[in-house]
Amino acid sequence: MIYIGNHLSTAAGFAAMGKHALALGEDTFAFFTRNPRGGKAKEIDPEDAKRLCDMLGEHGFGKLVAHAPYTMNLCSDKPEVRDFARRMLRLDLERMEYVPGNYYNFHPGSHVGHGAAAAIPMIADALKSVLTGDDGSLIPWRTTILLETMAGKGSEIGQKFEELREIIDIAEDGLTGVPLIGVCFDTCHVWDAGYDIANDLDAVLTEFDKVIGLGRLKAVHLNDSLNECGSMKDRHEQLGDGMIGLDALRRVVRHPALQGKPFILETPNDDKGYAHEVAMVRDWMV
Ligand code: FE
Numbered sequence: 001m002i003y004i005g006n007h008l009s010t011a012a013g014f015a016a017m018g019k020h021a022l023a024l025g026e027d028t029f030a031f032f033t034r035n036p037r038g039g040k041a042k043e044i045d046p047e048d049a050k051r052l053c054d055m056l057g058e059h060g061f062g063k064l065v066a067h068a069p070y071t072m073n074l075c076s077d078k079p080e081v082r083d084f085a086r087r088m089l090r091l092d093l094e095r096m097e098y099v100p101g102n103y104y105n106f107h108p109g110s111h112v113g114h115g116a117a118a119a120i121p122m123i124a125d126a127l128k129s130v131l132t133g134d135d136g137s138l139i140p141w142r143t144t145i146l147l148e149t150m151a152g153k154g155s156e157i158g159q160k161f162e163e164l165r166e167i168i169d170i171a172e173d174g175l176t177g178v179p180l181i182g183v184c185f186d187t188c189h190v191w192d193a194g195y196d197i198a199n200d201l202d203a204v205l206t207e208f209d210k211v212i213g214l215g216r217l218k219a220v221h222l223n224d225s226l227n228e229c230g231s232m233k234d235r236h237e238q239l240g241d242g243m244i245g246l247d248a249l250r251r252v253v254r255h256p257a258l259q260g261k262p263f264i265l266e267t268p269n270d271d272k273g274y275a276h277e278v279a280m281v282r283d284w285m286v
């Protein structure tokens with residue numbers, strides 16, 4: 001089995017998200033740690049966070065997959081944008097301590113012109129500095145950071161598994177207590193990036209294993225794609241209405257290497273649509 005949920009609004013707080021997820025038949029969910037397009041964060045009510053944690057335990061939820069704001073670009077060519085991103089990363093991990101034991105996923109970033117070779121060490125360096133204290137020892141965050149596989153739109157880093165591998169290698173160099181950094185496998189993104197999960201999922205996962213290691217694959221974003229494989233467009237579609245298709249997505253849900261992981265729907269839907277997709281995915285589960 002897998003855990004299934006979707007991206008929920010934080011507007012009414014933590015416990016309300018837990019209730020919302022339960023109402024949709026979910027046993028995991030995603031949420032933005034702060035305004036996805038601006039970066040402003042609401043104050044956390046520890047009581048509210050505690051109520052959610054109790055609910056998660058009571059109902060046997062899988063790990064949640066929090067999402068960093070889209071504006072967090074650790075590899076911008078502008079130093080002030082990078083500094084802002086590094087501050088957000090640290091503050092978000094502090095906020096995640098109110099709901100410990102979950103995942104924090106982020107888009108590696110966009111190099112906006114100065115190239116992947118310059119951008120990758122910037123992302124890695126930011127990760128290393130948030131994972132370690134001034135004396136170089138590991139900070140015992142109770143959250144696992146995930147890098148998301150990207151479609152390759154614009155100047156996005158993370159279209160190729162090799163780029164994620166490089167970030168991880170530099171970030172974790174000299175650190176032990178592995179693996180510290182995980183990966184979130186977005187089906188729309190990998191497809192758009194050119195990995196043909198519709199016709200040969202096994203080959204893609206074998207490639208992932210060879211380059212990154214399946215032990216790093218901690219969560220899945222389950223989306224269909226409006227565009228063809230390799231399009232680098234990043235337009236999500238409802239399950240079955242895109243170019244990946246129901247059969248291929250069912251194989252993803254059933255794949256032995258992906259069992260026990262949280263799957264998050266990021267499909268264009270309302271509550272009714274999500275409840276429907278959740279029920280459909282539950283039907284597929286092995
Ligand atoms: Fe994402």
Ligand code: FE
Pocket residue numbers: 148186221266
């Ligand atoms: Fe995603």
Ligand code: ZN
Pocket residue numbers: 188189234235236
């Ligand atoms: Zn996307």
